[in-house]
Amino acid sequence: MSRAETEITTLDEAARAGWLSYVGGLTQDQIAAELGVSRQRVQRLVSRALAEGLIRVRLDHRMGSCLRLEAELARRFRLLECRVAPSLGASGDPARAIAGVAADLFERMLTRPEPLVIAVGTGRALRGMADELQPQLCDRHRIVSLIGNIAPDGSASFFDVLMRIADKLQAPHYPMAVPVISDSAEERAAFHQLRPVQAVVALARQADATFVGVGQMGNDAPLHKDGFITAAELAEVQAQGAVGEVAGNIFDASGRYIDSGISARMGGVRIAPAREEPIIGIAAGPTKVQAIRAALAGRIINGLVTDEATAQALLD
Amino acid sequence: MSRAETEITTLDEAARAGWLSYVGGLTQDQIAAELGVSRQRVQRLVSRALAEGLIRVRLDHRMGSCLRLEAELARRFRLLECRVAPSLGASGDPARAIAGVAADLFERMLTRPEPLVIAVGTGRALRGMADELQPQLCDRHRIVSLIGNIAPDGSASFFDVLMRIADKLQAPHYPMAVPVISDSAEERAAFHQLRPVQAVVALARQADATFVGVGQMGNDAPLHKDGFITAAELAEVQAQGAVGEVAGNIFDASGRYIDSGISARMGGVRIAPAREEPIIGIAAGPTKVQAIRAALAGRIINGLVTDEATAQALLD
DNA sequence: GCGTTGCGTGAGCATTTGCCCGGCTGCTGA
DNA sequence: TCAGCAGCCGGGCAAATGCTCACGCAACGC
Numbered sequence A, B: 001m002s003r004a005e006t007e008i009t010t011l012d013e014a015a016r017a018g019w020l021s022y023v024g025g026l027t028q029d030q031i032a033a034e035l036g037v038s039r040q041r042v043q044r045l046v047s048r049a050l051a052e053g054l055i056r057v058r059l060d061h062r063m064g065s066c067l068r069l070e071a072e073l074a075r076r077f078r079l080l081e082c083r084v085a086p087s088l089g090a091s092g093d094p095a096r097a098i099a100g101v102a103a104d105l106f107e108r109m110l111t112r113p114e115p116l117v118i119a120v121g122t123g124r125a126l127r128g129m130a131d132e133l134q135p136q137l138c139d140r141h142r143i144v145s146l147i148g149n150i151a152p153d154g155s156a157s158f159f160d161v162l163m164r165i166a167d168k169l170q171a172p173h174y175p176m177a178v179p180v181i182s183d184s185a186e187e188r189a190a191f192h193q194l195r196p197v198q199a200v201v202a203l204a205r206q207a208d209a210t211f212v213g214v215g216q217m218g219n220d221a222p223l224h225k226d227g228f229i230t231a232a233e234l235a236e237v238q239a240q241g242a243v244g245e246v247a248g249n250i251f252d253a254s255g256r257y258i259d260s261g262i263s264a265r266m267g268g269v270r271i272a273p274a275r276e277e278p279i280i281g282i283a284a285g286p287t288k289v290q291a292i293r294a295a296l297a298g299r300i301i302n303g304l305v306t307d308e309a310t311a312q313a314l315l316d
Numbered sequence C: 001g002c003g004t005t006g007c008g009t010g011a012g013c014a015t016t017t018g019c020c021c022g023g024c025t026g027c028t029g030a
Numbered sequence D: 001t002c003a004g005c006a007g008c009c010g011g012g013c014a015a016a017t018g019c020t021c022a023c024g025c026a027a028c029g030c
Helices: A002-023 A028-035 A039-051 A064-077 A094-110 A124-132 A161-169 A185-193 A195-205 A231-239 A261-265 A286-297 A308-315 B002-023 B028-035 B039-051 B064-077 B094-110 B124-132 B161-169 B185-193 B195-205 B231-239 B261-265 B286-297 B308-315
Strands: A055-059 A081-085 A117-120 A142-150 A173-179 A209-213 A242-246 A249-252 A279-282 A303-307 B055-059 B081-085 B117-120 B142-150 B173-179 B209-213 B242-246 B249-252 B279-282 B303-307
Touching (some): A064 B002, A081 A094, A094 A124, A094 A279, A117 A195, A142 A195, A231 A261, A249 A286, A279 A286, A303 A308, B064 B308, B081 B094, B081 B308, B094 B209, B117 B161, B173 B185, B185 B195, B249 B286, B279 B286, B286 B303, B286 B308, B303 B308
Parallel strands (some): A081 A303, A117 A142, B081 B303, B117 B142, B142 B173, B279 B303
Antiparallel strands (some): B242 B249
């Protein structure tokens, strides 16, 4: 109890310090005087406010260079939607650069008056987007997961993107209660015969908009790093020409899905190529270029949020 | 041409510097290396990005103390909506503190699926809110002005809140083409007999939501400072018990409108007391407390965005 | 009872940032 | 053509900031 209460008041204090610093433009000394604490404490509070994500910073200016890249990508790959975020410099994390821009696009989708079914995948990029979303009441839309939420170790879910988004929007949400990847094709089939699972799958297939990450299938493949497939399995699909993956469904350089032992066990929904509804891929980074290009070529995705460096590489 | 182009590229550069600094967290030296310019130039660019409003900062945390004040205000004054922003310290501008919170509430209104008519007043607080709005396509709602847009000196409009909001939302908008205050009651009547003016007035009267500032009627009254009424006129209504004003309509301490020579000449729409639709007052500052309290008492407004200090004063 | 551990605190210091100022460049008008 | 002027640039410096380290205190286990 007292633990939770102190926690709340410290966060409050951090928020107040951050507010005075960023919005009010006061110096830390002034804030210290205002709050009646030491300057050092103010420094710590502000840095905590930043770390906890209490302070949200966005850039309200479309740079010419980004706009040009967007237009060129949209033309070249016939995209419905395209956003290019400025890169964060050589050392920066590309996922963080695109998170805010992706959240912006997502929020724009939410402003549509008609109730939508919005499907989401998972991964670091989506997770970043979810964290950047403004909390708002938006309960006319439904959020549905494209992938299973049961991790190999039995833990509920890995990045938990669906829950985070639904939480912020207080929207009805439909997790897919199947393993991300089953031990066998039979197990997968058994799960998918369950009535509630079928309902979620049907919903995901008819989604009015879809937001997914794009995974590379090099040796740094997220599918492998996160423990969903073994190194041997990775090598096997690499040998079959795998270059990328969307919602766990692996495809080759031309964006055609690869059928393999893995795909028969992978839970969740395979996005049909060349859908008309927006399927937005959210991905950036040098290692993902080939995967993104393939997903675009196969029209698995018809929209893209990426960063400058990746956009440039895609066009080269 | 070259002037405009340089302007654009400088802003782009400023935006990029600000992005790397605020979002990327790089030091100015690192940014300088990245952009290939001097550290001093980076400093200038970042400060320009800030000044131009390219960097938008918001606080994503409701402080306990603010929530308590909101709940207490809502209870005491039977409010439909109430938001209390943290104060910006003794020296801070209260209008700036509440701008972001007000914009948040406004944006929340915009997420409603059904097309709305939203009426807006004017003033510094509303202007601040308009500046903080996220640009977004929101053309199902209509924005209508409560007050005239012809200033005494003939200039088109003073704070131009309506245009700024409509611009950001690309929404249909209805300015009221009448003088803020006419020279005579007859002139006012003549304007209000015009068919287009009547249409706008009708729209404003039936607005689904209304956002207004609240002006004090002390010697620092905005109506006087901005040149709409003379010192003599101010003194006259003060003698009649004037304490505040909403959209140019002056009321006494109990929130009852005062009929005077001024009110007969004031263009625009008088908000009917005790309306059911949300009428959100956006105001903060020690000089406004009495005016806000009166507007609440008379149920001219039934919602409030203010800051901590003002909220506390209202409750005392 | 006592040592240990973990967290928060303040002091001091290195780095970073904001700003002023002198100098330079490029434009303008006589 | 050239003086005058305005705006930009970098140097340098003072203020502000971020960070590390040693210390104190309370909780915990032995």
